[in-house]
Amino acid sequence: MPLPAASPTMSAPEFQGLRDFIYAKTGIFFNESKQYFLENRLQRRLGDLKLRTYREYLDLVQGGAGREELKQLFIEITTNETSFWRNPPQIEAFQRVVLPEAVKLARDRGATKFRIWSAACSSGEEPYTLAMVCAEAKDGPLKGLQVEILATDISERVLAQAKQAVYGSYTLRNLSPAQLQRHFTQQGPDQFEAKPELRQMVGFRNVNLVDYPAYRSLGTFDIIFCRNVLIYFDDAVKRKVLQGFHEQLAPRGYLLVGHSESIHAFNTGFELMHFSKAMGYRKRG
Ligand SMILES: C[S@@+](CC[C@H](N)C(=O)[O-])C[C@H]1O[C@@H](n2cnc3c(N)ncnc32)[C@H](O)[C@@H]1O
Known part of the structure:
Protein backbone atom coordinates (compact mmCIF):
# COMPACT_ATOMS: atom_id res chain seq x y z
CA MET A 1 0.00 0.00 0.00
CA PRO A 2 1.57 3.40 -0.93
CA LEU A 3 2.36 5.75 1.95
CA PRO A 4 0.06 8.75 2.28
CA ALA A 5 1.75 11.95 1.07
CA ALA A 6 2.17 13.28 4.62
CA SER A 7 3.94 10.17 5.95
CA PRO A 8 7.62 10.52 6.71
CA THR A 9 10.02 8.59 4.53
CA MET A 10 12.72 6.48 6.13
CA SER A 11 16.19 7.72 5.13
CA ALA A 12 19.07 5.28 4.58
CA PRO A 13 20.82 6.28 7.86
CA GLU A 14 17.52 5.93 9.76
CA PHE A 15 17.03 2.47 8.26
CA GLN A 16 20.57 1.43 9.19
CA GLY A 17 20.16 2.76 12.75
CA LEU A 18 16.86 0.92 13.24
CA ARG A 19 18.13 -2.24 11.57
CA ASP A 20 21.21 -2.39 13.82
CA PHE A 21 19.13 -1.68 16.93
CA ILE A 22 16.56 -4.37 16.04
CA TYR A 23 19.31 -6.87 15.31
CA ALA A 24 20.97 -6.20 18.68
CA LYS A 25 17.67 -6.54 20.55
CA THR A 26 16.06 -9.48 18.70
CA GLY A 27 18.59 -11.18 16.44
CA ILE A 28 16.30 -10.42 13.49
CA PHE A 29 18.32 -9.05 10.59
CA PHE A 30 16.68 -6.88 7.94
CA ASN A 31 18.75 -6.52 4.78
CA GLU A 32 18.45 -3.48 2.49
CA SER A 33 15.52 -5.00 0.60
CA LYS A 34 13.44 -4.88 3.81
CA GLN A 35 13.54 -1.08 4.21
CA TYR A 36 10.04 -0.68 2.84
CA PHE A 37 8.75 -3.47 5.12
CA LEU A 38 10.19 -1.73 8.18
CA GLU A 39 8.91 1.67 7.09
CA ASN A 40 5.47 0.23 6.52
CA ARG A 41 5.37 -1.60 9.87
CA LEU A 42 6.57 1.40 11.91
CA GLN A 43 4.65 4.13 10.12
CA ARG A 44 1.59 3.69 12.36
CA ARG A 45 3.70 3.88 15.51
CA LEU A 46 5.07 7.24 14.41
CA GLY A 47 1.51 8.45 13.86
CA ASP A 48 0.28 7.12 17.24
CA LEU A 49 3.24 8.64 19.08
CA LYS A 50 3.05 11.91 17.10
CA LEU A 51 6.66 11.61 16.04
CA ARG A 52 7.87 13.27 12.85
CA THR A 53 10.84 11.14 11.88
CA TYR A 54 12.14 7.59 12.24
CA ARG A 55 15.21 9.11 13.93
CA GLU A 56 12.93 10.35 16.73
CA TYR A 57 11.44 6.87 16.99
CA LEU A 58 14.91 5.31 17.24
CA ASP A 59 15.87 7.83 19.94
CA LEU A 60 12.73 6.88 21.86
CA VAL A 61 13.28 3.11 21.81
CA GLN A 62 16.97 3.52 22.60
CA GLY A 63 16.26 5.68 25.65
CA GLY A 64 15.14 4.57 29.10
CA ALA A 65 11.65 6.04 28.53
CA GLY A 66 11.18 3.72 25.55
CA ARG A 67 10.92 0.43 27.43
CA GLU A 68 7.20 0.07 26.82
CA GLU A 69 7.60 1.06 23.18
CA LEU A 70 10.20 -1.66 22.79
CA LYS A 71 7.44 -4.26 23.38
CA GLN A 72 5.40 -2.55 20.68
CA LEU A 73 8.39 -2.57 18.34
CA PHE A 74 8.71 -6.35 18.79
CA ILE A 75 5.01 -6.75 18.00
CA GLU A 76 5.31 -4.65 14.83
CA ILE A 77 8.42 -6.22 13.34
CA THR A 78 7.78 -9.92 13.93
CA THR A 79 6.13 -12.23 11.42
CA ASN A 80 3.80 -14.55 13.30
CA GLU A 81 2.45 -16.86 10.61
CA THR A 82 1.55 -20.27 12.03
CA SER A 83 -1.17 -22.91 12.00
CA PHE A 84 -2.23 -26.08 13.79
CA TRP A 85 -0.46 -29.30 12.76
CA ARG A 86 1.98 -27.25 10.67
CA ASN A 87 4.30 -29.46 8.63
C1 LIG B 1 6.75 -17.52 11.84
S1 LIG B 1 6.43 -17.61 13.58
C2 LIG B 1 6.65 -19.33 13.89
C3 LIG B 1 5.62 -19.87 14.86
C4 LIG B 1 5.68 -21.39 15.09
N1 LIG B 1 6.92 -21.79 15.68
C5 LIG B 1 5.45 -22.13 13.79
O1 LIG B 1 6.39 -22.68 13.23
O2 LIG B 1 4.32 -22.16 13.31
C6 LIG B 1 7.94 -16.89 14.23
C7 LIG B 1 7.79 -16.40 15.67
O3 LIG B 1 9.08 -16.10 16.18
C8 LIG B 1 8.96 -15.02 17.10
N2 LIG B 1 10.28 -14.41 17.30
C9 LIG B 1 11.02 -13.69 16.43
N3 LIG B 1 12.16 -13.30 16.99
C10 LIG B 1 12.17 -13.78 18.25
C11 LIG B 1 13.08 -13.71 19.33
N4 LIG B 1 14.23 -13.04 19.25
N5 LIG B 1 12.75 -14.32 20.48
C12 LIG B 1 11.58 -15.01 20.61
N6 LIG B 1 10.67 -15.11 19.62
C13 LIG B 1 10.97 -14.49 18.45
C14 LIG B 1 7.95 -14.12 16.43
O4 LIG B 1 7.32 -13.23 17.34
C15 LIG B 1 6.97 -15.12 15.81
O5 LIG B 1 5.85 -15.34 16.63
Whole structure:
Protein backbone atom coordinates (compact mmCIF):
# COMPACT_ATOMS: atom_id res chain seq x y z
CA MET A 1 0.00 0.00 0.00
CA PRO A 2 1.57 3.40 -0.93
CA LEU A 3 2.36 5.75 1.95
CA PRO A 4 0.06 8.75 2.28
CA ALA A 5 1.75 11.95 1.07
CA ALA A 6 2.17 13.28 4.62
CA SER A 7 3.94 10.17 5.95
CA PRO A 8 7.62 10.52 6.71
CA THR A 9 10.02 8.59 4.53
CA MET A 10 12.72 6.48 6.13
CA SER A 11 16.19 7.72 5.13
CA ALA A 12 19.07 5.28 4.58
CA PRO A 13 20.82 6.28 7.86
CA GLU A 14 17.52 5.93 9.76
CA PHE A 15 17.03 2.47 8.26
CA GLN A 16 20.57 1.43 9.19
CA GLY A 17 20.16 2.76 12.75
CA LEU A 18 16.86 0.92 13.24
CA ARG A 19 18.13 -2.24 11.57
CA ASP A 20 21.21 -2.39 13.82
CA PHE A 21 19.13 -1.68 16.93
CA ILE A 22 16.56 -4.37 16.04
CA TYR A 23 19.31 -6.87 15.31
CA ALA A 24 20.97 -6.20 18.68
CA LYS A 25 17.67 -6.54 20.55
CA THR A 26 16.06 -9.48 18.70
CA GLY A 27 18.59 -11.18 16.44
CA ILE A 28 16.30 -10.42 13.49
CA PHE A 29 18.32 -9.05 10.59
CA PHE A 30 16.68 -6.88 7.94
CA ASN A 31 18.75 -6.52 4.78
CA GLU A 32 18.45 -3.48 2.49
CA SER A 33 15.52 -5.00 0.60
CA LYS A 34 13.44 -4.88 3.81
CA GLN A 35 13.54 -1.08 4.21
CA TYR A 36 10.04 -0.68 2.84
CA PHE A 37 8.75 -3.47 5.12
CA LEU A 38 10.19 -1.73 8.18
CA GLU A 39 8.91 1.67 7.09
CA ASN A 40 5.47 0.23 6.52
CA ARG A 41 5.37 -1.60 9.87
CA LEU A 42 6.57 1.40 11.91
CA GLN A 43 4.65 4.13 10.12
CA ARG A 44 1.59 3.69 12.36
CA ARG A 45 3.70 3.88 15.51
CA LEU A 46 5.07 7.24 14.41
CA GLY A 47 1.51 8.45 13.86
CA ASP A 48 0.28 7.12 17.24
CA LEU A 49 3.24 8.64 19.08
CA LYS A 50 3.05 11.91 17.10
CA LEU A 51 6.66 11.61 16.04
CA ARG A 52 7.87 13.27 12.85
CA THR A 53 10.84 11.14 11.88
CA TYR A 54 12.14 7.59 12.24
CA ARG A 55 15.21 9.11 13.93
CA GLU A 56 12.93 10.35 16.73
CA TYR A 57 11.44 6.87 16.99
CA LEU A 58 14.91 5.31 17.24
CA ASP A 59 15.87 7.83 19.94
CA LEU A 60 12.73 6.88 21.86
CA VAL A 61 13.28 3.11 21.81
CA GLN A 62 16.97 3.52 22.60
CA GLY A 63 16.26 5.68 25.65
CA GLY A 64 15.14 4.57 29.10
CA ALA A 65 11.65 6.04 28.53
CA GLY A 66 11.18 3.72 25.55
CA ARG A 67 10.92 0.43 27.43
CA GLU A 68 7.20 0.07 26.82
CA GLU A 69 7.60 1.06 23.18
CA LEU A 70 10.20 -1.66 22.79
CA LYS A 71 7.44 -4.26 23.38
CA GLN A 72 5.40 -2.55 20.68
CA LEU A 73 8.39 -2.57 18.34
CA PHE A 74 8.71 -6.35 18.79
CA ILE A 75 5.01 -6.75 18.00
CA GLU A 76 5.31 -4.65 14.83
CA ILE A 77 8.42 -6.22 13.34
CA THR A 78 7.78 -9.92 13.93
CA THR A 79 6.13 -12.23 11.42
CA ASN A 80 3.80 -14.55 13.30
CA GLU A 81 2.45 -16.86 10.61
CA THR A 82 1.55 -20.27 12.03
CA SER A 83 -1.17 -22.91 12.00
CA PHE A 84 -2.23 -26.08 13.79
CA TRP A 85 -0.46 -29.30 12.76
CA ARG A 86 1.98 -27.25 10.67
CA ASN A 87 4.30 -29.46 8.63
CA PRO A 88 2.23 -32.64 9.18
CA PRO A 89 5.05 -35.16 8.48
CA GLN A 90 7.10 -33.61 11.29
CA ILE A 91 4.20 -33.62 13.75
CA GLU A 92 3.52 -37.24 12.82
CA ALA A 93 7.21 -38.07 13.42
CA PHE A 94 6.90 -36.35 16.80
CA GLN A 95 3.83 -38.45 17.58
CA ARG A 96 5.14 -41.81 16.36
CA VAL A 97 8.89 -41.70 17.05
CA VAL A 98 10.18 -38.69 18.98
CA LEU A 99 7.64 -38.64 21.79
CA PRO A 100 7.81 -42.38 22.65
CA GLU A 101 11.64 -42.38 22.51
CA ALA A 102 12.01 -39.20 24.56
CA VAL A 103 9.50 -40.53 27.12
CA LYS A 104 11.50 -43.73 27.45
CA LEU A 105 14.66 -41.72 28.14
CA ALA A 106 12.82 -39.59 30.71
CA ARG A 107 11.49 -42.71 32.48
CA ASP A 108 14.97 -44.27 32.45
CA ARG A 109 16.23 -41.12 34.23
CA GLY A 110 13.47 -41.54 36.80
CA ALA A 111 11.69 -38.32 35.74
CA THR A 112 8.11 -37.71 36.84
CA LYS A 113 7.62 -34.73 34.53
CA PHE A 114 7.93 -34.64 30.76
CA ARG A 115 8.86 -31.18 29.47
CA ILE A 116 8.60 -29.67 25.99
CA TRP A 117 9.62 -26.13 24.98
CA SER A 118 7.88 -24.47 22.07
CA ALA A 119 10.37 -21.64 21.50
CA ALA A 120 8.81 -18.89 19.35
CA CYS A 121 5.27 -20.23 19.72
CA SER A 122 3.46 -17.32 18.04
CA SER A 123 -0.30 -17.37 18.78
CA GLY A 124 -0.24 -20.84 20.33
CA GLU A 125 -1.09 -23.18 17.46
CA GLU A 126 2.20 -25.07 17.81
CA PRO A 127 2.12 -25.70 21.59
CA TYR A 128 -1.58 -26.66 21.49
CA THR A 129 -0.82 -29.06 18.63
CA LEU A 130 1.84 -30.66 20.82
CA ALA A 131 -0.64 -30.75 23.70
CA MET A 132 -3.15 -32.56 21.45
CA VAL A 133 -0.58 -35.22 20.65
CA CYS A 134 0.30 -35.55 24.34
CA ALA A 135 -3.37 -35.75 25.34
CA GLU A 136 -3.82 -38.61 22.88
CA ALA A 137 -0.78 -40.38 24.39
CA LYS A 138 -1.76 -39.94 28.02
CA ASP A 139 -3.09 -43.49 28.39
CA GLY A 140 -0.20 -44.82 26.26
CA PRO A 141 3.45 -43.73 26.34
CA LEU A 142 2.81 -40.81 28.69
CA LYS A 143 0.80 -42.75 31.26
CA GLY A 144 1.63 -41.56 34.76
CA LEU A 145 3.88 -38.70 33.63
CA GLN A 146 3.02 -35.06 34.16
CA VAL A 147 3.35 -33.11 30.89
CA GLU A 148 4.50 -29.52 30.85
CA ILE A 149 4.70 -27.54 27.61
CA LEU A 150 6.41 -24.18 27.94
CA ALA A 151 5.50 -21.84 25.10
CA THR A 152 7.50 -18.65 24.65
CA ASP A 153 7.64 -15.76 22.23
CA ILE A 154 8.98 -12.21 22.08
CA SER A 155 5.66 -10.65 21.02
CA GLU A 156 3.17 -9.81 23.78
CA ARG A 157 0.39 -9.61 21.23
CA VAL A 158 0.66 -13.23 20.07
CA LEU A 159 1.17 -14.45 23.64
CA ALA A 160 -2.10 -12.76 24.64
CA GLN A 161 -3.87 -14.49 21.72
CA ALA A 162 -2.30 -17.80 22.70
CA LYS A 163 -3.54 -17.48 26.28
CA GLN A 164 -7.07 -16.86 25.01
CA ALA A 165 -6.85 -20.10 23.02
CA VAL A 166 -9.68 -19.20 20.64
CA TYR A 167 -9.13 -19.93 16.95
CA GLY A 168 -10.84 -19.72 13.57
CA SER A 169 -11.29 -22.52 11.07
CA TYR A 170 -8.50 -21.34 8.73
CA THR A 171 -5.71 -21.97 11.23
CA LEU A 172 -7.41 -25.23 12.29
CA ARG A 173 -7.65 -26.47 8.68
CA ASN A 174 -5.18 -29.36 9.10
CA LEU A 175 -7.15 -30.98 11.93
CA SER A 176 -9.57 -33.82 11.27
CA PRO A 177 -13.23 -33.32 12.33
CA ALA A 178 -12.59 -35.89 15.10
CA GLN A 179 -9.60 -33.91 16.44
CA LEU A 180 -11.58 -30.69 16.32
CA GLN A 181 -14.42 -32.25 18.24
CA ARG A 182 -12.20 -33.90 20.83
CA HIS A 183 -10.02 -30.89 21.61
CA PHE A 184 -12.13 -27.77 20.94
CA THR A 185 -15.46 -26.32 21.98
CA GLN A 186 -17.28 -24.32 19.32
CA GLN A 187 -18.18 -20.89 20.66
CA GLY A 188 -19.42 -19.12 17.54
CA PRO A 189 -19.79 -19.62 13.77
CA ASP A 190 -16.01 -19.54 13.35
CA GLN A 191 -14.67 -19.62 16.91
CA PHE A 192 -13.25 -22.71 18.53
CA GLU A 193 -11.80 -22.69 22.04
CA ALA A 194 -9.15 -25.21 23.11
CA LYS A 195 -10.50 -27.47 25.86
CA PRO A 196 -9.09 -27.32 29.42
CA GLU A 197 -7.25 -30.63 28.92
CA LEU A 198 -4.99 -28.86 26.39
CA ARG A 199 -4.84 -25.52 28.14
CA GLN A 200 -3.68 -26.93 31.45
CA MET A 201 -0.65 -28.53 29.82
CA VAL A 202 0.63 -25.28 28.27
CA GLY A 203 2.25 -22.35 30.09
CA PHE A 204 3.23 -19.12 28.36
CA ARG A 205 6.12 -16.79 28.98
CA ASN A 206 7.77 -13.89 27.18
CA VAL A 207 11.27 -15.06 26.32
CA ASN A 208 13.54 -13.30 23.86
CA LEU A 209 15.72 -15.91 22.17
CA VAL A 210 18.73 -13.58 22.15
CA ASP A 211 18.51 -13.35 25.95
CA TYR A 212 20.72 -16.42 26.29
CA PRO A 213 21.21 -16.27 30.09
CA ALA A 214 17.38 -16.46 30.48
CA TYR A 215 17.40 -19.97 28.99
CA ARG A 216 18.82 -21.39 32.21
CA SER A 217 15.86 -20.18 34.26
CA LEU A 218 13.57 -22.30 32.08
CA GLY A 219 15.01 -25.63 33.24
CA THR A 220 15.67 -28.79 31.30
CA PHE A 221 13.54 -30.08 28.42
CA ASP A 222 13.05 -33.48 26.83
CA ILE A 223 12.15 -31.94 23.48
CA ILE A 224 12.55 -28.44 22.04
CA PHE A 225 10.54 -27.22 19.07
CA CYS A 226 11.96 -24.09 17.41
CA ARG A 227 10.33 -23.87 14.04
CA ASN A 228 10.33 -21.08 11.48
CA VAL A 229 12.22 -18.50 13.48
CA LEU A 230 15.89 -19.40 12.89
CA ILE A 231 15.38 -18.18 9.30
CA TYR A 232 15.22 -14.60 10.63
CA PHE A 233 18.59 -14.92 12.39
CA ASP A 234 22.12 -14.70 11.01
CA ASP A 235 24.73 -17.39 11.64
CA ALA A 236 26.17 -15.77 14.78
CA VAL A 237 22.75 -15.64 16.47
CA LYS A 238 21.77 -19.12 15.25
CA ARG A 239 24.94 -20.56 16.72
CA LYS A 240 24.25 -19.05 20.17
CA VAL A 241 20.57 -20.03 20.15
CA LEU A 242 21.52 -23.61 19.27
CA GLN A 243 24.15 -23.68 21.99
CA GLY A 244 21.49 -22.52 24.47
CA PHE A 245 19.10 -25.25 23.32
CA HIS A 246 21.86 -27.81 23.63
CA GLU A 247 22.45 -26.78 27.24
CA GLN A 248 18.75 -26.93 28.14
CA LEU A 249 18.11 -30.33 26.56
CA ALA A 250 18.22 -33.50 28.59
CA PRO A 251 20.84 -36.06 27.47
CA ARG A 252 19.82 -37.38 24.00
CA GLY A 253 16.96 -34.85 23.93
CA TYR A 254 15.35 -33.85 20.64
CA LEU A 255 15.38 -30.55 18.73
CA LEU A 256 12.84 -30.03 15.96
CA VAL A 257 13.35 -27.03 13.65
CA GLY A 258 11.39 -25.80 10.61
CA HIS A 259 11.59 -27.89 7.45
CA SER A 260 13.66 -25.26 5.60
CA GLU A 261 16.00 -24.68 8.53
CA SER A 262 19.15 -26.77 8.51
CA ILE A 263 21.46 -26.49 11.48
CA HIS A 264 23.96 -28.80 9.85
CA ALA A 265 26.54 -26.08 9.21
CA PHE A 266 26.93 -25.45 12.94
CA ASN A 267 28.91 -28.02 14.77
CA THR A 268 26.53 -27.82 17.67
CA GLY A 269 26.57 -31.24 19.21
CA PHE A 270 23.41 -32.45 17.51
CA GLU A 271 23.01 -35.44 15.23
CA LEU A 272 20.59 -35.45 12.33
CA MET A 273 17.64 -37.85 12.54
CA HIS A 274 15.70 -38.96 9.46
CA PHE A 275 12.03 -39.75 9.84
CA SER A 276 9.51 -40.55 7.16
CA LYS A 277 9.35 -37.29 5.11
CA ALA A 278 10.75 -35.22 7.98
CA MET A 279 13.95 -34.54 9.87
CA GLY A 280 14.96 -33.63 13.37
CA TYR A 281 18.01 -33.42 15.58
CA ARG A 282 19.10 -35.15 18.69
CA LYS A 283 21.62 -34.09 21.29
CA ARG A 284 24.67 -36.29 20.97
CA GLY A 285 25.10 -38.76 23.76
C1 LIG B 1 6.75 -17.52 11.84
S1 LIG B 1 6.43 -17.61 13.58
C2 LIG B 1 6.65 -19.33 13.89
C3 LIG B 1 5.62 -19.87 14.86
C4 LIG B 1 5.68 -21.39 15.09
N1 LIG B 1 6.92 -21.79 15.68
C5 LIG B 1 5.45 -22.13 13.79
O1 LIG B 1 6.39 -22.68 13.23
O2 LIG B 1 4.32 -22.16 13.31
C6 LIG B 1 7.94 -16.89 14.23
C7 LIG B 1 7.79 -16.40 15.67
O3 LIG B 1 9.08 -16.10 16.18
C8 LIG B 1 8.96 -15.02 17.10
N2 LIG B 1 10.28 -14.41 17.30
C9 LIG B 1 11.02 -13.69 16.43
N3 LIG B 1 12.16 -13.30 16.99
C10 LIG B 1 12.17 -13.78 18.25
C11 LIG B 1 13.08 -13.71 19.33
N4 LIG B 1 14.23 -13.04 19.25
N5 LIG B 1 12.75 -14.32 20.48
C12 LIG B 1 11.58 -15.01 20.61
N6 LIG B 1 10.67 -15.11 19.62
C13 LIG B 1 10.97 -14.49 18.45
C14 LIG B 1 7.95 -14.12 16.43
O4 LIG B 1 7.32 -13.23 17.34
C15 LIG B 1 6.97 -15.12 15.81
O5 LIG B 1 5.85 -15.34 16.63
